[in-house]
Amino acid sequence: MSSEHLLKSLLMLFLALFSANASNWLYLAKLSSVGSISDEETCEKLRGLIQRQVQICKRNVEVMDAVRRGAQLAIDECQYQFRNRRWNCSTLETVPVFGKVVTQGTREAAFVYAISAASVAFAVTRACSSGELEKCGCDRNVHGVSPEGFQWSGCSDNIAYGVAFSQSFVDVRERSKGQSSNRALMNLHNNEAGRKAILNNMRVECKCHGVSGSCEVKTCWKAMPPFRKVGNVIKEKFDGATEVEQRKIGTTKVLVPRNSQFKPHTDEDLVYLDPSPDFCDHDPRTPGMLGTVGRYCNKTSKAIDGCELMCCGRGFHTEEVEVVDRCSCKFHWCCYVKCKQCRKMVEMHTCR
Amino acid sequence: MAGAIIENMSTKKLVIVGVILLLFQAFSFMVGGLIAPSPTTAIHYMATKCVDNVKSHYMSKKWFMPWGPNHCDKVRDFDEATAKKIEANNIVFAVHIPMPNKEMSPWFQFMLVILQFDIAFKMYNQIEDGAVVTVDVGLAYRDDSLGEWTEMAHSIEQRKLSCNFTTPKTIDNEGRYYECDLMPLMELGCVFHKYYLLNIRLPVSDHKKVNRGIGEIKDIRLVGIHQNGGFTKVWFAMKTFLTPSILIIMIWYWRRITMMSRPPVLLEKVIFALGISMTFINIPVEWFSVGFEWTWMLLFGDIRQGIFYAMLLSFWIIFCGEHLMDQMERNRFSVYWKQVGPIVFGSFCLFIFDMCERGVQLTNPFYSIWASDVGTELAMAFIIVAGICACLYFLFLCFMVFQVFRNISGKRTSLPAMTKARRLHYEGLIFRFKFLMLVTLACAAMTVIFFIISQVNEGHWHWGDYTVQVNSAFFTGIYGMWNLYVFALMFLYAPSHKRYGDEQSSGDQVGNSGEDIQLTTTITHVDGPTEVYKMMRKEAQE
Numbered sequence: 001m002s003s004e005h006l007l008k009s010l011l012m013l014f015l016a017l018f019s020a021n022a023s024n025w026l027y028l029a030k031l032s033s034v035g036s037i038s039d040e041e042t043c044e045k046l047r048g049l050i051q052r053q054v055q056i057c058k059r060n061v062e063v064m065d066a067v068r069r070g071a072q073l074a075i076d077e078c079q080y081q082f083r084n085r086r087w088n089c090s091t092l093e094t095v096p097v098f099g100k101v102v103t104q105g106t107r108e109a110a111f112v113y114a115i116s117a118a119s120v121a122f123a124v125t126r127a128c129s130s131g132e133l134e135k136c137g138c139d140r141n142v143h144g145v146s147p148e149g150f151q152w153s154g155c156s157d158n159i160a161y162g163v164a165f166s167q168s169f170v171d172v173r174e175r176s177k178g179q180s181s182n183r184a185l186m187n188l189h190n191n192e193a194g195r196k197a198i199l200n201n202m203r204v205e206c207k208c209h210g211v212s213g214s215c216e217v218k219t220c221w222k223a224m225p226p227f228r229k230v231g232n233v234i235k236e237k238f239d240g241a242t243e244v245e246q247r248k249i250g251t252t253k254v255l256v257p258r259n260s261q262f263k264p265h266t267d268e269d270l271v272y273l274d275p276s277p278d279f280c281d282h283d284p285r286t287p288g289m290l291g292t293v294g295r296y297c298n299k300t301s302k303a304i305d306g307c308e309l310m311c312c313g314r315g316f317h318t319e320e321v322e323v324v325d326r327c328s329c330k331f332h333w334c335c336y337v338k339c340k341q342c343r344k345m346v347e348m349h350t351c352r
Numbered sequence: 353m354a355g356a357i358i359e360n361m362s363t364k365k366l367v368i369v370g371v372i373l374l375l376f377q378a379f380s381f382m383v384g385g386l387i388a389p390s391p392t393t394a395i396h397y398m399a400t401k402c403v404d405n406v407k408s409h410y411m412s413k414k415w416f417m418p419w420g421p422n423h424c425d426k427v428r429d430f431d432e433a434t435a436k437k438i439e440a441n442n443i444v445f446a447v448h449i450p451m452p453n454k455e456m457s458p459w460f461q462f463m464l465v466i467l468q469f470d471i472a473f474k475m476y477n478q479i480e481d482g483a484v485v486t487v488d489v490g491l492a493y494r495d496d497s498l499g500e501w502t503e504m505a506h507s508i509e510q511r512k513l514s515c516n517f518t519t520p521k522t523i524d525n526e527g528r529y530y531e532c533d534l535m536p537l538m539e540l541g542c543v544f545h546k547y548y549l550l551n552i553r554l555p556v557s558d559h560k561k562v563n564r565g566i567g568e569i570k571d572i573r574l575v576g577i578h579q580n581g582g583f584t585k586v587w588f589a590m591k592t593f594l595t596p597s598i599l600i601i602m603i604w605y606w607r608r609i610t611m612m613s614r615p616p617v618l619l620e621k622v623i624f625a626l627g628i629s630m631t632f633i634n635i636p637v638e639w640f641s642v643g644f645e646w647t648w649m650l651l652f653g654d655i656r657q658g659i660f661y662a663m664l665l666s667f668w669i670i671f672c673g674e675h676l677m678d679q680m681e682r683n684r685f686s687v688y689w690k691q692v693g694p695i696v697f698g699s700f701c702l703f704i705f706d707m708c709e710r711g712v713q714l715t716n717p718f719y720s721i722w723a724s725d726v727g728t729e730l731a732m733a734f735i736i737v738a739g740i741c742a743c744l745y746f747l748f749l750c751f752m753v754f755q756v757f758r759n760i761s762g763k764r765t766s767l768p769a770m771t772k773a774r775r776l777h778y779e780g781l782i783f784r785f786k787f788l789m790l791v792t793l794a795c796a797a798m799t800v801i802f803f804i805i806s807q808v809n810e811g812h813w814h815w816g817d818y819t820v821q822v823n824s825a826f827f828t829g830i831y832g833m834w835n836l837y838v839f840a841l842m843f844l845y846a847p848s849h850k851r852y853g854d855e856q857s858s859g860d861q862v863g864n865s866g867e868d869i870q871l872t873t874t875i876t877h878v879d880g881p882t883e884v885y886k887m888m889r890k891e892a893q894e
Contacts, residue, residue, distance in 0.1 A: 069428075080527070126398055128451075129396040129397055129398035129573070130397075130398040130399075130400055130418065130419075131397070131398075131400070131418055131419045131448055131451050131452050132419060133452075134452045134453050136451070150450070150454050150455075151455075151457050151459065151581040151582075152389055152580065152581050152582035153389030153390065153393070153580050153581075153582050154389070154390075154393025154395070154578075154580050155393070155395065155451070155454075157396075158396060205534060205575075207394075207464070207466055207534060207536075207575075207577060209464055209539075209577065211653075211654045211657050211658065211702075211706075213709065215807070216803075217391065217392070218806075218807060219391075219392040219393075219394050219577045220394075221394035221396070221575060223396070223468075223573075226470070226528070226529040228527060228528050228529065229528075229529075326476055327476070329476045329477065330558075331476070331477045331568075332439075332440045332556045332563070332564075333440055333554060333556065333563060333566050333567065333568060333569040334430045334433060334434075334439075334440040334443055334554075334568070334569060335430055335433045335434045335437075335438055335439060335440055335443075336434075336439060336440060336556075337476075337477070339476065
């Protein structure tokens, strides 16, 4: 990344000190200037982490690269899932990366928390499987009681480690605030819902390898779903999210649906406290609230990506644009695509 | 006249023997369920994408390590590779088995590796129908974590890519992954070394049409499956314990038979053969696999199991046949060729199939019969023929069991009219048959039930603080059960030295002199086959 960006981020550091937000660590995704997070000192320099997270970072330096990839994954997936919505998950070069949009207890915030908790679990699990981490799998959750561990009974699934790491790293901000605040309860719930989106969608795959390959001996394992699938699941949960309020039952505070007619939410559902703004207009006082001016829209659609809704009734421009498309391509499985360029005229609609 | 031990045993003693056997049975289940870990472990590996900077990659004998001190130049994803202008031919997928800080061990017995591709859907780069992936794969080992890699195998293999895309193929769904079937990559019959390294290339050649139309590969994932060391140890211990017990009862059984005045009849020989095949399975030659690199152990195990199954199935047929209680003279193996033929032929088919798959894997661990069309058809043909043989066999068996029951009910009506010795003889026959029938059905039902449980279940049950490994319990329990079955068979169906009583000689005389029900040859007929021949001749003369 350019030095200009770095300067900008440094400037924003002072701003960031005043805004405490739990998804600040997502800023790790923007820190490609740091290079690899390889020693404990780097942890101190990482922006967006609270003190407890810095400690976790120091203890698990090798995992931090995976966490950073997770942050990037979360942002990419958020932008993919929200590409057709008024708020399209656009990031800023500040902390928090999504601006103020996620600092309130909105549906969008619920999505961001869920997808980021899931992405850390996902990325750490992947790193485990590539052999980048030395601590995974075998150190915790080994089934079977024996001193020999791996030799005796193998290792537990890497996903257990990924989820556990996500729980300790992502949730620590809410936990440090204490369980009292309703925002903390909401965030913790949504973090867990995000991880559940992975755990409940694990694919079970089996292989028979008995005599002559018969199913006398069968080994099954759980494979992680592709992250796009996880994103889709969380997006569905976003569409059906439950509005909740805090209530005291006995001595513990819990979140219950605001409308008692609705059935209570499950562990996998997303919950939110505040209704979302309409995201129609640019609001300079709220960073991240960019408005929909200049966004492309679909003239024929009646859904949220249609010009009617996207432009909030302000109307839209239409212009003929020449689009260069790829056609009659020759390609390899990796890294080589040779296409002809086909030009065609397309009507583009942009919001006023 | 002497009967089998089971007829002459008092009910009390029979119950005691049954209880002891049941205790051993429970013990064998518990050994697997409580001591042993699950039978196998699957480990996920995500292949690291290494960059081979040498231009002509076929020349380089370099091994690429995914991590560690000498790890290769990696690219995180192929967008990065595209940006760096790296070509597909220069990408090497590297997987180190096992994970960092772990070691493989000979106790793992075998290792098979499954290959999976993550292929993203792209509108302009879709998977073509009937796409075949050509993988150039090398396997190396070392026993010292800093030593040099030694090549073990290298091969260029083809695998059919059967993938489907469940969502509509629109531009909106770009980036979703295809759902692809698992592909077998490798099977090792012996995990003798500590560290293994797989280097996989997917060479592209436009004019040879190699690796064309296989979509946009994002990642290669491998799953390594091996037997758990703990399970192997429990298994070996069990085999080591069972071998002498079956061996001793076998010797005892054969001594009893040779002590008799007549030569052994067919059924006695078959039971003895069953004992031999059980011992053959039991003998823990696998101990050697811990110290020697014997890759054929897996194949040998298959053969041993096959022999036992064939023997057990033949035994059931012959046992039914010898208890038919009709006028026919059997007691010769050749009589049963019609029923035993399918068993032998079916086993032979499976043996050929196994030799084609696991036999070839001895020289090339990456070989799979399912990879080529001809191989698939051949394999399917063998399996179908074996399946037909199995069906034929069960038809014969069911028919024979039905015949026996029909004859039993026929004999029942004429039983009270017989002399005591003759009645005892038939009652003995019926009891023996029904007892074995019951035990066999119970064993078979147990096997089927546990098989289903182990297939459906997740593999372990939590029971308070204990974790019960259902799959391990299935293996040790069922293995123990068939051992006990053979043990009980040899013990209970051995000839008894007890006497029925005084009337036996007179009874025999009455039998010889004119009752129309013939004594067919049985396990314990004291006069043996010759006497029956005499009787047959007599009847023919009449």
